[in-house]
Amino acid sequence: MTTAMHVHHTICPLCEATCGLEISAAGRAVTGIRGAVADVFSHGYICPKGYGLKELDADPDRLRTPMIRRGSEWHAATWDEAFAEIAVHLPAIRAEHGNDAVAAFLGNPNVHDLDLQLYAPVLLRALRTRNIYSASTLDQMPKQVAAGYMFGGTLTVPIPDVDRTDYFLILGANPLVSNGSLMTAPDMRRRLRAIKARGGQIVVIDPRRTRTAEEATAHHFIRPGTDALFLFALVHTLFAEDLTRPGALAEHLNGIDDVAAAARDFAPETVAAQCGIPAATIRQIARDLAHAEHAAVYGRIGTCTQEFGTLASWLVDVLNALTGNLDRPGGAMFPKAAAGAYNASGVPGRGKGFRLGKLTSRVRGLPQVMGEFPAATLADEILTPGVGQIRALITIAGNPALSAPNGDRLATALAQLDFMVSVDCYLNETTRYAHVILPPPTPLERSHYDLAFAQLAIRNVARYAPAVFPLATGQMSEWAVLLRLAGIVMGQGPAGDVAAFDDLVARQMVEREVATEGSRVAGRAADALLESLAPRRGPERLIDFLLRVGPYGDAFGGNPGGLTLAALEAAPNGIDLGPLQPRIPEVLRTPSGKVELAPEPILADVSRLRTVLDRPTPEMVLIGRRELRSNNSWMHNLPALMKGPDGCTLLVHPTDAARLGLTDGALARITSAAGSVAAPVQVTDAIMPGVVSLPHGWGHRQPGTRQSVAQHHAGVSANRLVPDDAVEPLSGNAIQNAVPVQVTVAEYVIS
Ligand SMILES: Nc1nc2c(c(=O)[nH]1)N[C@H]1C(S)=C(S)[C@@H](COP(=O)(O)OP(=O)(O)OC[C@H]3O[C@@H](n4cnc5c(=O)[nH]c(N)nc54)[C@H](O)[C@@H]3O)O[C@H]1N2
Numbered sequence: 001m002t003t004a005m006h007v008h009h010t011i012c013p014l015c016e017a018t019c020g021l022e023i024s025a026a027g028r029a030v031t032g033i034r035g036a037v038a039d040v041f042s043h044g045y046i047c048p049k050g051y052g053l054k055e056l057d058a059d060p061d062r063l064r065t066p067m068i069r070r071g072s073e074w075h076a077a078t079w080d081e082a083f084a085e086i087a088v089h090l091p092a093i094r095a096e097h098g099n100d101a102v103a104a105f106l107g108n109p110n111v112h113d114l115d116l117q118l119y120a121p122v123l124l125r126a127l128r129t130r131n132i133y134s135a136s137t138l139d140q141m142p143k144q145v146a147a148g149y150m151f152g153g154t155l156t157v158p159i160p161d162v163d164r165t166d167y168f169l170i171l172g173a174n175p176l177v178s179n180g181s182l183m184t185a186p187d188m189r190r191r192l193r194a195i196k197a198r199g200g201q202i203v204v205i206d207p208r209r210t211r212t213a214e215e216a217t218a219h220h221f222i223r224p225g226t227d228a229l230f231l232f233a234l235v236h237t238l239f240a241e242d243l244t245r246p247g248a249l250a251e252h253l254n255g256i257d258d259v260a261a262a263a264r265d266f267a268p269e270t271v272a273a274q275c276g277i278p279a280a281t282i283r284q285i286a287r288d289l290a291h292a293e294h295a296a297v298y299g300r301i302g303t304c305t306q307e308f309g310t311l312a313s314w315l316v317d318v319l320n321a322l323t324g325n326l327d328r329p330g331g332a333m334f335p336k337a338a339a340g341a342y343n344a345s346g347v348p349g350r351g352k353g354f355r356l357g358k359l360t361s362r363v364r365g366l367p368q369v370m371g372e373f374p375a376a377t378l379a380d381e382i383l384t385p386g387v388g389q390i391r392a393l394i395t396i397a398g399n400p401a402l403s404a405p406n407g408d409r410l411a412t413a414l415a416q417l418d419f420m421v422s423v424d425c426y427l428n429e430t431t432r433y434a435h436v437i438l439p440p441p442t443p444l445e446r447s448h449y450d451l452a453f454a455q456l457a458i459r460n461v462a463r464y465a466p467a468v469f470p471l472a473t474g475q476m477s478e479w480a481v482l483l484r485l486a487g488i489v490m491g492q493g494p495a496g497d498v499a500a501f502d503d504l505v506a507r508q509m510v511e512r513e514v515a516t517e518g519s520r521v522a523g524r525a526a527d528a529l530l531e532s533l534a535p536r537r538g539p540e541r542l543i544d545f546l547l548r549v550g551p552y553g554d555a556f557g558g559n560p561g562g563l564t565l566a567a568l569e570a571a572p573n574g575i576d577l578g579p580l581q582p583r584i585p586e587v588l589r590t591p592s593g594k595v596e597l598a599p600e601p602i603l604a605d606v607s608r609l610r611t612v613l614d615r616p617t618p619e620m621v622l623i624g625r626r627e628l629r630s631n632n633s634w635m636h637n638l639p640a641l642m643k644g645p646d647g648c649t650l651l652v653h654p655t656d657a658a659r660l661g662l663t664d665g666a667l668a669r670i671t672s673a674a675g676s677v678a679a680p681v682q683v684t685d686a687i688m689p690g691v692v693s694l695p696h697g698w699g700h701r702q703p704g705t706r707q708s709v710a711q712h713h714a715g716v717s718a719n720r721l722v723p724d725d726a727v728e729p730l731s732g733n734a735i736q737n738a739v740p741v742q743v744t745v746a747e748y749v750i751s
Pocket residue numbers: 106107108109113135138139140301305396397398399400402403404423424425426428440443624625631632633634696697718719722736
């Protein structure tokens with residue numbers, strides 16, 4: 001008997017490029033994976049990680065049943081047993097110590113997973129805790145804060161219109177390896193080559209000559225952490241040389257004069273030494289930027305996870321605005337997502353704007369940003385006794401023991417929790433501290449729609465993919481897992497009625513929308529709308545609703561022929577909604593209805609930047625990097641991705657290597673204020689002198705984990721070196737780049 005072959009469409013959930021894929025399968029077995037050529041967005045592109053879905057799906061170490069830990073022993077459990085265990089502990093801790101005693105940490109895959117996007121917020125609301133943490137404060141929070149202040153929405157982030165630009169200034173990003181971030185764009189290599197083919201320029205500012213830098217027309221080393229100085233010098237030059245041309249945008253901008261005043265102290269000649277870029281080069285870049293017909297300035301991880309992340313993120317868009325490139329084709333533009341976009345709902349053009357949360361963290365008094373406290377203070381909140389101390393933690397798709405600063409201290413903290421639950425597919429460096437692990441289905445057993453990344457994409461598209469395979473026997477869908485957890489928290493016991501809870505979630509979403517001023521279904525009867533969503537349930541019901549009330553939606557009859565989930569189901573390669581269009585002022589949600597070019601809280605941070613102008617430079621600083629065949633801390637258990645030389649090496653410039661007595665392949669010891677690790681050296685002139693680079697997400701040789709392949713490619717965790725005692729003050733973001741370190745020859749190995 002032969003098993004019938006099928007080709008299924010899916011969307012890769014592994015990175016922001018969101019490639020459409022075709023999965024060939026014989027029964028339940030994946031036989032092949034390729035880029036979907038007909039996909040309206042990715043047109044057949046795929047990277048090595050996309051193929052990795054096959055091994056991820058089949059990985060024997062991937063958890064397939066809930067796990068309960070007793071002491072150091074793990075036992076496979078049924079779902080009922082696992083929820084019963086949670087129901088014994090979690091409500092009791094809340095009852096005795098209060099709601100804030102239970103914290104949640106949400107990791108990166110939350111934004112790549114429709115179930116988690118839609119249902120993790122339900123669990124968080126049920127927890128009624130102030131202690132919410134996520135990978136956002138290890139990543140892009142500065143950009144979100146800057147966008148919040150400037151445009152009124154934390155996902156109203158200008159995205160480089162790469163396909164129409166002819167001057168692309170890239171800072172602290174390596175999209176040829178990361179496949180793009182806060183810029184959802186599959187196949188960056190082709191897009192960058194197209195810029196050059198049309199005679200354009202790509203200028204990369206990075207302490208490392210990355211693959212992206214190699215593809216660029218120019219690359220300049222910058223001393224880590226000095227981007228805000230460099231960007232201010234560009235702004236300074238634009239004003240000093242009368243090169244500002246906001247054009248039609250001018251009437252929508254508040255605060256140009258304040259920006260000019262703030263930039264006054266940062267002449268290229270003033271910042272050149274700190275940045276390591278000659279003043280003449282800075283001036284030339286400013287002139288080229290100003291004179292380019294279409295230019296886009298773009299900054300990513302390198303400009304966010306650093307001491308001046310919000311200033312740098314803000315200045316990127318100040319430059320886009322001053323040169324008239326904000327919101328115009330070929331510049332930096334605002335996507336209009338089909339579902340769930342705050343900047344496409346409610347009353348256009350005006351809103352409440354962005355403010356920090358009212359609370360400050362208990363131990364260090366750090367601000368609450370977007371309902372979260374900094375991940376860098378999670379350990380403090382667990383380790384410091386007192387009222388409000390965290391005693392229990394739920395992690396959802398996160399590995400903070402490797403991803404957060406001072407990972408060793410956080411691990412110590414996790415070990416002391418009274419109770420910990422992890423929703424995760426692996427027994428890894430974080431989940432080994434859990435008492436119960438609840439595994440999600442594989443990405444091929446769940447449906448997909450990119451709620452977040454459609455808001456960051458270089459083209460407006462809407463794509464939905466149903467699950468490739470049905471849920472494995474005994475597997476629960478992730479949204480149901482979250483609702484059962486939420487049910488336990490809300491006192492419904494271990495066997496809450498998921499269907500009834502889901503009805504309530506849908507009803508609340510609909511009722512909120514019909515009560516929203518400016519909604520396309522404002523004032524409509526919630527019951528009637530809910531009826532038209534039947535018989536869908538779970539994420540499909542919610543996404544259908546979000547699509548239908550969205551800017552292209554059918555508005556439940558208000559816009560006949562408009563978008564629905566059914567329309568997407570009928571178009572497996574997606575629906576193209578066209579190139580990005582100018583959206584100012586409609587996209588804005590600031591109280592003034594203008595772009596706030598000089599938000600007061602951001603300007604107030606400029607004096608801190610001024611103080612570094614004459615600060616001595618550390619002899620050696622550490623930065624991170626990403627590797628093509630890796631995904632933060634978690635795809636290291638897939639043999640096909642781990643082939644070839646180990647990725648966790650320390651990049652050292654030849655002059656530094658000579659001075660320090662380090663040779664290629666030798667072991668170096670790297671020591672910082674937080675800790676010390678040993679890693680093999682890779683001598684290369686692709687790194688700036690005075691800078692070393694170690695990727696994060698490694699360090700897998702830890703007892704009690706279950707990742708047999710990863711253990712053989714263990715590496716060391718860069719976050720053992722990153723201190724957790726300072727955060728970027730405006731966003732609470734971790735400062736993972738430009739960490740002062742000493743590097744020596746390793747005498748012996750303690751990894
Ligand atoms: N030094 C340094 N540190 C960094 C960075 C850096 O550049 N330098 N980068 C930071 C950045 S940008 C980020 S985003 C963070 C990431 O930080 P985290 O989100 O904490 O780490 P990940 O490695 O992405 O871990 C993802 C976890 O989710 C699990 N998982 C995978 N798929 C699923 C799923 O479908 N469902 C569930 N429930 N679980 C799943 C994996 O097993 C893993 O445990 O790291 C940050 N840390």
